[in-house]
Amino acid sequence: MDAHKKQTGESEAPAVCKACEARHGGICAALSASQLVELNKHSTRRKVEAGNEVIGQGESVGSYSNILNGVVKLSKMMADGRQQIVGLQFAPDFLGRPFLSESSVTAEAATETEICCFPRPIVERMVGEARELERKLHSQSLKELDEARDWMLTLGRKTAQEKVASFLYLIATHIDPEKSGGNSTTFDLPLSRADIADFLGLTIETVSRQMTKLRKENIIVIENNRHVIVPDKRRLRYAAGND
Amino acid sequence: MDAHKKQTGESEAPAVCKACEARHGGICAALSASQLVELNKHSTRRKVEAGNEVIGQGESVGSYSNILNGVVKLSKMMADGRQQIVGLQFAPDFLGRPFLSESSVTAEAATETEICCFPRPIVERMVGEARELERKLHSQSLKELDEARDWMLTLGRKTAQEKVASFLYLIATHIDPEKSGGNSTTFDLPLSRADIADFLGLTIETVSRQMTKLRKENIIVIENNRHVIVPDKRRLRYAAGND
DNA sequence: CGAAGGGTTGAAGTCAGTCAAATAATGTGG
DNA sequence: CCACATTATTTGACTGACTTCAACCCTTCG
Structure with a gap:
């Protein structure tokens, strides 16, 4: 053929x-x-x-x-x-x-x-x-x-908290290997804290603090510093200020 | 013809x-x-x-x-x-x-x-x-x-001072009706303070303060709140952090 | 003249940055 | 596999830049 x-x-x-x-x-x-x-x-x-x-x-x-x-x-x-x-x-x-x-x-x-x-x-x-x-x-x-x-x-109008949530939401919606069936997702962060800071116009320390804050609010779960679990994407999206 | x-x-x-x-x-x-x-x-x-x-x-x-x-x-x-x-x-x-x-x-x-x-x-x-x-x-x-x-x-990495200078420099290099022969220019701001603030991710007050600061440092001259004279574009460019 | 809008200035508060130290993850040679 | 070095990340205390809130000035316009 x-x-x-x-x-x-x-x-x-x-x-x-x-x-x-x-x-x-x-x-x-x-x-x-x-x-x-x-x-x-x-x-x-x-x-x-x-x-x-x-x-x-x-x-x-x-x-x-x-x-x-x-x-x-x-x-x-x-x-x-x-x-x-x-x-x-x-x-x-x-x-x-x-x-x-x-x-x-x-x-x-x-x-x-x-x-x-x-x-x-x-x-x-x-x-x-x-x-x-x-x-x-x-x-x-x-x-x-x-x-x-x-x-x-x-960069111009969101708070540090919203910035970090926005970043996580961005990754969640882009890495997303279709495993996101419903409202939850899981992924490995492709960026180090330093890179995330450079992306968000923040410092490493602020990124870290906001991550733990999101963790304490149960919006995300972090394993091994790089692996992230998002139980409810809508909540994350909301934390990002996207509505 | x-x-x-x-x-x-x-x-x-x-x-x-x-x-x-x-x-x-x-x-x-x-x-x-x-x-x-x-x-x-x-x-x-x-x-x-x-x-x-x-x-x-x-x-x-x-x-x-x-x-x-x-x-x-x-x-x-x-x-x-x-x-x-x-x-x-x-x-x-x-x-x-x-x-x-x-x-x-x-x-x-x-x-x-x-x-x-x-x-x-x-x-x-x-x-x-x-x-x-x-x-x-x-x-x-x-x-x-x-x-x-x-x-x-x-937006992500410059200080308020640099942001305002960056904005002025942007306008200076875009409005520029060829009158900019050498190093100096003059123009009318196309944006209100509120718009400038929205462009720079700042508040009106901060924009105002930084403008007067640039004025006091003789980097710009302001007439009637809207008309701006830039005696030396290089100095403005420098204040904008562009080198 | 008084009202209204845009702009400036001042005082106080807050969010994020800075500096510093502790803790966790990663790697390396023995 | 462990001891150590190295780097990444977290956490804390403090500082400072920018915001917030409020008053005031100036121009314009009915």
Whole structure:
């Protein structure tokens, strides 16, 4: 059957892609099978350990990539070292901006992360050819913009308590491996207290205090510092000030 | 000459557009002369007084528009009334998101503003036809995303003093009617103290106090509460923590 | 003139930051 | 597997930046 398709000029999606975590929903979903084959020829899977940079702020970008699993944090730093995480990216998000060689943020793996890397020229050619791909990139940008603006409200107007609850709620609704059947969830925090603090515009100590406060109010249960159980997502959402 | 062009099927840009403030740099720059004529047939100029809504949060959008002059603020509000301005838009920015009927923010004129309105269906058809237009919209989204993330750093990590300086610097570099020859500038604040507070995640009082502090440090001169003189933009930039 | 809205200023209170120390988790070499 | 070093997190006491509450000023407008 594969042979037949090849004879007629049609191509099947590469086997790696078929099994790919990011095949659907990601940028690749906007490509035809033959484009996928083309892209796949030059793409390489890469494991990035927690804490390693994917793209440096103001660095020239050599390649683009899709997140296959794990969490990538986007951050900005001031001259004096103050830092702010400006976004979190999950599978199957696309990293990088075709045609813009400079990145305005630093992208760093928050957890152990797997990415699928594409060389710059290939991606840029494909963006030119496949309109669907451009649309997909545009819509991801819009999604990121909405998230950024939501977070501005959190940073500017919420209390420390609400900020921490907002963060936990964000993770609960993004990591969520469908195990969330009903109103309860469970997950491992992808970020250290220091990262959470940088995301929320707080200090480590305040994050810690608010976590224990949420724990004492039975809104969350914490095991091993990283594992969190949310018995009732609505309560968490409420604590986050989301209604 | 116009007649000749019409005979050959070519068309000239409409007169209104030729004189338009947003003709260059704006979305219209991505359109051919004939598309411009087409769009112009259905577009209407509208004046919006300061304080009036252009698009409501969660409201269905009846039309899109270009800002011709003035400043539009994008804001979000929490259930209990706390508010955060998540973006400022200047001419020749485009307002609205083709194909998305719901807006996640409220757009309100901060100053008296003139906009050029286009009916939804026309814009959406054109986006489908003109790839250049789609690109332009995408690149405006990316610009807004960068601005949003810059502001996240301001909201999360800067002091009240730096926030106010950042705001003034932002305005100085955006209003800037080329009169800024060298290092000094002058402008009228497009936002009230209340709006500035909502933009910076502060209270009116804190904004006021920081303004007088900057005044006493001779970084700015204030006349009539709204008119600001910046003798040295570099000093303001420094006060904003931008290096 | 008096009312109303926007802006400034002052005094007191509070939330989150800072500094410091204790405790828990993680890793390393023996 | 243990003793130790190292790092991450929690907890406490104190400080300080920003908020809150309140009064006041100034301009505008009926």
